[in-house]
Amino acid sequence: MLDVQKQSDERNIEIKKVGVKNVQYPIVVLDKKNHTQHTVANINMYADLPHNFKGTHMSRLIEVVNEYYVDISMKNFMNMLDKIRSSMKARKAYVEVSFPYFIEKEAPVSGMKSMMEYNCQYLGEVDDYKRKFYVGIKVPISTLCPCSREISDRGAHNQRGIVGVKLLFGSFFWIEDIIDLIEDSASSEVFTLLKREDEKYITERAYDRPRFVEDVVREVTQRLAQIGIFPWFSVEAENFESIHNHSAYAYVEWGNKET
DSSP, X not given: OOOGGGSBOSSOOOEEEEEEEEEEEEEEEEETTTEEEEEEEEEEEEEEEOTTBSOOOTXXXXXXXXXXXXXXXXXXXXXHHHHHHHHHTOSOEEEEEEEEEEEEEEOTTTOOEEEXXXXXXXXXXXXXXXXXXXXXXXXXXXXXXXXXXXXXXSOOOEEEEEEEEEEEOSSOOOHHHHHHHHHTTSSEEOOSOOOHHHHXXXXXXXXXXXXXXXXXXXXXXXXXXXXXXXXXXXXXXXXXXXXXXXXXXXXXXXXXXXX
């Protein structure tokens, strides 16, 4: 059959990224407690296309996903990018995998168990000169305002927020350990299921641990830097303010992306 994609194109325009987006696919990732976890990913895959080719063979991208979805581990993720680059005969390959990751959590006093969702990402690119792999993790948190506590005769306003980290892979780590680090940097962590005794404990604990959004990003940055395995990372925090009609936001980068 005629291979239309391989036909020449005379416009002399190279395409940096061409591929497929929003591919919904079941995947299996590593889980610290249960060894593996089954989840559903949204996947974007691209390769570059030289100026002299008319199109790319997008079905080959789905073939690669179908080969690797049973083990989207940190190590295997880069093998998947190499396979995309090879099968597409491309100089560069890019993959973005977004997925919900679930951890069973116990309420602090009652011990009631429930599942907590965290949104995660694997992001990678490979070519002849670089191999970059990033892990993104978003963690819901709660913060109590230090200023409000200081100036108020009774109580202080608090709010839910979200902390997002993007980590340049250096050595293997567990997603759960990064989530614990982030939650411990906030006024309080967030739970799916709580009883009254848990609410009392969390409310009082948050009051004893007031945090500005600036405090959160600095605390997370300091702790990540102390781990010492990430060549580069970013930390962002957004508080969904409870008494303002806007969010509070802070962002930090640490290290060298080109290491």
